Amino acid sequence: MTTRKTNLVVHEGCQVKVIHEDRVSQARREAPQEPELERMSLIFKAMGDPSRLRILTGLMGGEMCVCDIAAYTGMSDSAVSHALRRLRDLSLIKARRDGQMLYYSLDDLHVAGQLQMALDHLRHT
Amino acid sequence: MTTRKTNLVVHEGCQVKVIHEDRVSQARREAPQEPELERMSLIFKAMGDPSRLRILTGLMGGEMCVCDIAAYTGMSDSAVSHALRRLRDLSLIKARRDGQMLYYSLDDLHVAGQLQMALDHLRHT
DNA sequence: GCTGTATATGAATATATGTTCATATATTTA
């Protein structure tokens, strides 16, 4: 890595210090689009809460109703319902109604994949 | 899925409603250990902030120094430094010193994998 | 219709979190 003197460059109207201008502009070219990044962060944030993560990993073994999830996690029905809504809004889980009950499950194989990948990594790094 | 009447079961000293007791106890058996889950949620939470995620995806193309990252993200040096510390504490990134500068890069192929997987999913679901 | 059960929702509150600002540390060069 060649070390260069800091110089000032104008980007989007404001002057900023740049040391490795090439590296920075490469990063800019390859950057995810802002809406993509925004959605991505919403998804990670949703998975980044212990309660919601417990729900998600719990659902890896198959669907559960709200009441089951409450029993499994030790949360109140209401807290579970709030959590489920958030996960559902992001399409991380989906619901199937049977009578008065709603059975929740992971929406997508990808979600399970992401969880499994994280678990695998934790377990043998 | 067989639907049964709700019954009351004692778990860890407190009485809870359980509808599908088998499903709940299966989930309990297969549940990640609590410290695992805690660490997992810390990692997802760290990735769940737009600024930190911007940094991480920026580093997918190679190492950058703090100053580069500040230019790339539009954040102040200080904010970048705080973000980097958090990512570093979780071993998501690592630092290499060269003179007065520190070059940060993704710590692990797994981190890149997780990011790439999330991006791929967003892009063609 | 009414009652009971499963789930959802809104407001409130307590806690967590990201950025800024001021200051500190580390390293190079004079």
Place this chain on the structure above:
DNA sequence: TAAATATATGAACATATATTCATATACAGC
């Protein structure tokens, strides 16, 4: 040693967030 540069840190503040509580909705059975 002193000055300049790159990065780090702590406190403070403003915002976001998870849970609780009270209430609402949806469905089943009578």
